[in-house]
Amino acid sequence: MPERTSYDVVIVGGGHNGLVAAAYLARAGRSVLVLERLDHTGGAAVSTRAFTGVDARLSRYSYLVSLLPPEIVRDLGLRFAVRKRTVSSYTPAVRDGRPTGLLVGGGEARTRASFFGLTGSNREFTAWQRFYGTTHRLARRVFPTLTEPLPTRAALRARIDDDATWHALFERPLGELIEATFTDDLVRGVVLTDALIGTFTTAHDPALRQNRCFLYHVIGGGTGDWDVPIGGMGALTDALADAARGAGAEIITGCPVTALATDGRTAEVSSPRGTVGARRVLVNASPRELARLLGEDPPPPAEGAQLKVNMLLTRLPRLRDTHVDPREAFAGTFHIAESYGQLETAHRQAAAGTLPAAPPSEIYCHSLTDPSILGDELVRQGYHTLTLFGLHTPARLFAADTPENPATRDRLLAATLEELDTHLAEPLAGCLARDADGRPCIEARSPLDLDRELGLPGGNIFHRELAFPYADEEDERAAATAPGRWGVATGHANVLLCGAGAVRGGGVSGIPGHNAAMAVLEEDSRS
Known part of the structure; x- marks a missing residue:
């Protein structure tokens, strides 16, 4: 049972955002209780020994950090750090019958040479520099607003102070900008992928779902960099749980909330342990x-559309493209079947109710940047992790699957690995490690698996459709209240969202947790 019968704040869910909110509020002197359904804190941001008898702690669900503001780490005194990846991405391709690819990273000269080797000119590299110079300027202006009261649309536009960029990214489908900027199909696809992570849509969606997803993927940290959490994602949530407890918050795991009642002033939260x-x-x-x-x-309904795969390898596989070292290719984001045309074809096939014939996916190797997630003996033997995130596989395609018979998921996994193998000089299966029971070290999760395990609706990693980081007309009407001003309001005055479903939610950011805490403290200061 909780130590008290009443609290200033009860937080439903002990994922990273709930822990951020708990730490801020407890540090401010509020009595805080966190109730978590699972037997551990962290939610989707956890590290797990996924394979029996193997000393490897994998970031099982979420795996990279971009949107976590350094101020949250500083404010809460977290012992947590990230490490930059030396390579941004590698995309294998076949040109004129020969294996090649595009490597972005390793310095400007290396990247320029890779663009030239792929396309035969400097045009695409120059366009790439100009394009991402624009997104970096955008990031520097927008990212600081995520931990401030929600700006109006007009205020954010004024802050960006670039009408051409505003029009291209906030008013017109992203595909128009990509097609006007780049000519190479593979380069176009590499850019588009940031608009499709966890978002089932197309480059020309008039609802601009792709634009919203793209924005959150290029503004993190004011740079758009996606960094590796040292010690795995669990290192972050363990540090947050320690910070919350250290400030006085109570955290109870294995305690699902069963009901919530509120009259707008006080609330009651029920669980199997009481109310x-x-x-x-x-x-x-x-x-x-x-x-x-x-x-x-x-x-x-908010449908997810991704396949999540974790693997442990005895060694990295050799590539058909012999001009790049596998340690470079897998250090960044390794794109598979993600040219512009392939992405659009995969979406069209999935929208028609079939698995993509060439499933698009992206892969990276955490242990290349941070070997601390592996035991010393595995490091000595040259083992590595691989994390794969597949696109354009909406939850509806898995409707016939059950936990006992995930036939669709298994078919998709086989097709995804087969697509990867087309760019390898040897089958990936031959590189997979074995667990203590002799089974290959590979696990896969469909959107419906993520729903069952984490409560993500339809496997949607953002909880619902992403919103632009400004107040729409409804938000502006709610701005008279602190929850409305911070983008965390619900239909009940004293119930706030502090997870990914809040405005400016999604990703491993802590931003919704921070903003919900700020809304509470602002209301208290007014009363």
């Missing part, structure tokens, strides 16, 4: 889960 009262409730779960707890109608 506690709260002045405010912060929900670090999806809007679908919030509706269930309140007994309200659920929001529109």
Whole structure:
């Protein structure tokens, strides 16, 4: 049972955002209780020994960090750090019958030479520099606003102070900008991938889903860099849990919340361990889960569209493209079947109800940048992890799967690895390590697996569709309240979203947790 019967704040869900909120509020002197359904904190941002008898701690679900503001690490005194990847990406290709590829990283000269080797001119490299120079300027202006009260659309546009960029990224489908900037199909695809991570859409979606996803993928840290968490993703959430407990927050795991009742001023939160009262409730779960707890109608379905695969290898596989070292190719994001045309074809096939014939995916090797996630003996023997994130596989395609018979997921995994093998000089299967029971060290998760395991609605890693990081008309009407000003409001005055479903949610960022805590403290300062 909790130590008290009533708290200033009860937080539903002990994922990283809930822990951020708990740490801030407890440090500010509030009584805080965190209730977590699973037997551990961390939610999707955890490290796990996924393979029996193998000393490797993999970031099982979330695996890279871009949107976590350094100020949260500083404010909470976290012992946590990230490390830059030396290579941004490698994309294998076949040109004129020969294996080649595009390597982005290793210095400007190396990247320029790779563009020239792929395309035969400097045009695409020059366009690339100009394009990402623009996104870097955008990032420097937008990223600091994510931990401030939600700006209006007009205020954010004024802050960006670049009408051409605003029009291209906030008003017109991203595909128009990509096609106007680049001519090479493979280069176009590399750019488009940032608009499709966890988002089932096309380059020319008039609803601009791709633009919103792209924006969050290129503004992190004010640079757009995606960094490797030292010690794995669990190092972050363990540090957050320590910070929250150290500040006085109570955290109870293995305690699912079963109901939530509120009159707008006080609330009651029920679990198998009893009912506690709260002045405010912060929900670090999806809007679908919030509706269930309140007994309200659920929001529109939010479908995920990704395959998540974790692997442990005895060594990295050799590549057909002999001009690049596998240690470079897998250090960044290794793109498979992600040319512009391939991405659009895969979307079209999945939208028609079939698995993509050439499943697009991207892979990276955490242990190349941070070997600390492996035991000393595995490092000595040259073992490595691989993490694969597949695109354009919406939850609806897995409707016939069950935990006992995930036939569709298994077919997709086989097709995805077969597509990867077309760019390898040897089958990946021959490089897979074996666990203590002799089984290959590989695990896969479909969107429906993520729903069952983590409560992600339809496997949607963002909980619902992403929103641009400004207040729309409805948000502006709610701006008279602190939750409205911070983008964490719900239909109940004392119930706030502090997870990925908040405005400016998604990714491993801590931003919704920070903003929900700031809304609580702002309201308290007014009362």
